[in-house]
Amino acid sequence: MEIYIEYLNSIVEYEIRWNIFKTILIILVLWLIKKGAYHLIGIGKDEDLKRIYHWRKTVQYSLVFIGLLLIGNIWISNFQSITTFLGLLSAGIAIALKDIFVNIAGWLFIYWRKPFDVGDRIQIGEHKGDVVDLRLFQFSLLEVGNWVDADQSTGRIVHVPNGKVFSDAQANYSQGFDYIWNEQNLYVSLDSNHKKAQKILKEIMNELMQDGFKSIERAMMKAHKEHFIHFGQFTPTVYSKIHERGIQLSLRYLCHPRKRRVLEHQITEAVLEKFRVESDIRIVYPITSVYLDKGLQS
Numbered sequence: 548m549e550i551y552i553e554y555l556n557s558i559v560e561y562e563i564r565w566n567i568f569k570t571i572l573i574i575l576v577l578w579l580i581k582k583g584a585y586h587l588i589g590i591g592k593d594e595d596l597k598r599i600y601h602w603r604k605t606v607q608y609s610l611v612f613i614g615l616l617l618i619g620n621i622w623i624s625n626f627q628s629i630t631t632f633l634g635l636l637s638a639g640i641a642i643a644l645k646d647i648f649v650n651i652a653g654w655l656f657i658y659w660r661k662p663f664d665v666g667d668r669i670q671i672g673e674h675k676g677d678v679v680d681l682r683l684f685q686f687s688l689l690e691v692g693n694w695v696d697a698d699q700s701t702g703r704i705v706h707v708p709n710g711k712v713f714s715d716a717q718a719n720y721s722q723g724f725d726y727i728w729n730e731q732n733l734y735v736s737l738d739s740n741h742k743k744a745q746k747i748l749k750e751i752m753n754e755l756m757q758d759g760f761k762s763i764e765r766a767m768m769k770a771h772k773e774h775f776i777h778f779g780q781f782t783p784t785v786y787s788k789i790h791e792r793g794i795q796l797s798l799r800y801l802c803h804p805r806k807r808r809v810l811e812h813q814i815t816e817a818v819l820e821k822f823r824v825e826s827d828i829r830i831v832y833p834i835t836s837v838y839l840d841k842g843l844q845s
């Protein structure tokens with residue numbers, strides 16, 4: 548046994564081995580504290596997912612910070628002097644690692660001002676999607692749109708540097724007001740009964756959306772109080788305009804961002820079914836004709 552100890556001392560000094568043991572012990576204890584904290588926080592219901600997510604992140608970052616302090620105090624003999632030295636070098640480090648510090652500042656800004664949160668649908672620069680994670684240097688979006696129509700998910704995760712919140716404009720689909728205005732256009736011929744078509748379209752939209760009118764009204768009242776958002780009308784309507792194709796009928800209605808495509812599909816199906824039995828309403832669309840001249844001779 549003594550020979551084995553002497554052999555270890557010849558390879559690694561006792562003080563270094565003891566520091567390694569304390570480091571492993573600290574990591575193990577902090578890991579157990581993390582697991583225990585996660586267990587106490589629990590899983591929760593769907594409406595508690597944001598709160599649970601932020602509590603877990605707080606625990607994680609706090610334990611990492613504590614671990615760095617404890618382990619740094621073990622391995623650095625004069626920890627106070629090294630922190631003073633790092634403080635003197637902070638200006639140079641900030642210049643050399645500007646992007647890293649900008650991303651950290653962006654992370655603080657996101658948590659402090661909350662331009663968006665986990666679960667929100669946002670667009671920042673050219674990227675659009677649902678926020679699924681917030682980290683120290685970047686946040687992650689479940690991408691929507693791009694090659695997929697009507698704001699549905701592409702399945703890709705896009706990682707955006709936090710510093711983008713300072714340089715790119717952000718649009719939040721979920722904050723302030725939970726609904727967006729959507730429009731669908733269709734065209735009927737000039738000799739069609741467009742008044743009748745407008746009436747049918749309004750009936751279709753009212754039938755599909757009447758269950759959500761109360762929720763929309765409550766959301767509008769809340770948005771008016773908190774953000775001074777005001778709309779003169781929130782019920783579906785149809786606008787008409789003379790167009791080169793005929794009469795353009797624009798269906799305008801409020802919908803949840805994640806239900807836009809479903810509503811478009813339901814409205815389209817209902818319109819095709821209703822207009823098919825109306826002899827005085829004719830949907831028009833552009834066509835292309837190709838004429839081949841077979842009389843050409845070489």
